[in-house]
Structure formats: C-alpha cells, structure tokens
Amino acid sequence: MFGVLLGAAALAAVAVGVIVLTGGGKTASSANRSSSRTTLASHRSRPGTVAVRPSTVTVSVLNGTDMQGLAEHVSQRLISSGYRKGSVTNASDQTQTRTVVAYMTTADRADAYAVASALKLPRTSVQPIDLTTTKPIVCPPSQACTSAVVVTVGKDLAAQ
Numbered sequence: 001m002f003g004v005l006l007g008a009a010a011l012a013a014v015a016v017g018v019i020v021l022t023g024g025g026k027t028a029s030s031a032n033r034s035s036s037r038t039t040l041a042s043h044r045s046r047p048g049t050v051a052v053r054p055s056t057v058t059v060s061v062l063n064g065t066d067m068q069g070l071a072e073h074v075s076q077r078l079i080s081s082g083y084r085k086g087s088v089t090n091a092s093d094q095t096q097t098r099t100v101v102a103y104m105t106t107a108d109r110a111d112a113y114a115v116a117s118a119l120k121l122p123r124t125s126v127q128p129i130d131l132t133t134t135k136p137i138v139c140p141p142s143q144a145c146t147s148a149v150v151v152t153v154g155k156d157l158a159a160q
Helices: 002-021 028-045 070-080 106-118
Strands: 058-063 084-090 100-103 126-128 149-153
Touching: 058 070, 070 084, 070 106, 070 149, 100 106, 106 126, 106 149
Parallel strands: 058 084, 058 149, 100 126
Antiparallel strands: 100 149
C-alpha cells in the first residue's frame, strides 16, 4: 500500500513539473494580457487598418453603367467625405453589376479600403487596378497619373 501511495505522489510531482515547465501555470491575468497583445498586433498588420487621410487621396470614378451622371454623383459623395477629385468619365464596359475599387500600387491598398468603406462597399470590392482596360482610361500615357484609387461604379452602387 505504501508503494502505491509513493508511486501516485511521484506521478503527481511529474505532472506538476510538466505544467510549470510548459507555461501552463500562467495566471489568467497574464494569459489575457498575452492574448490581448497578440490580437492587437494582428489587428495592426491586417490590410486596410492603417489610418487614411482622405485629403491626401485622389480618386477617379468611372461609370460602369448606362445611368448618366452616376460617376459624377459618386465622385461628389467622395469629395464630401474629404477625398480629392480625379478623373470622372465612363468605363470601357457599361454593363458592370458590381462596383470595383481599384488601387494603383500595393502602397495604395489601404486608401482603396478606406474609399470602399466611405461608399459602404464590402472589402471584397477592393482589388488591384486592371492594367489593360481601366488604367489607360484614368492614366493616359501622355499624362501624369495622379489617382491612387479608381472606382468603377456598378449597378449595385446606383441603388444606394
């Protein structure tokens, strides 16, 4: 009987040692602080969480629908939110059902997320600019390109 008790005590001591060595002995408070730091760090590194100053972002708006004046209307909404006005014209395709918010370079992606948010569009509407159809409309080769973000308005935004 004494041997069984001695064995059980030894087993318990080993279990406590393993828990202490692997960090399982953290208090709830220290575990919560560690978890909070991890969550905060991952939140900061997610795209689109960088603070954007609209007054520094030039946005061009293309009408991807057959509704006259829609691009100008959307451009005015963005101007009233503090964004700088870029080109306002028609897209090459006038049958867009979904609005796209395109960014020129990776550095402009946070700006595009902010523009999408200002227009109450989902983050999935943001994508890199189409170099073959959209960029040449906004940035003709003979002119300097000043837009960081290009909104191609679809019918989904016309309903707003």
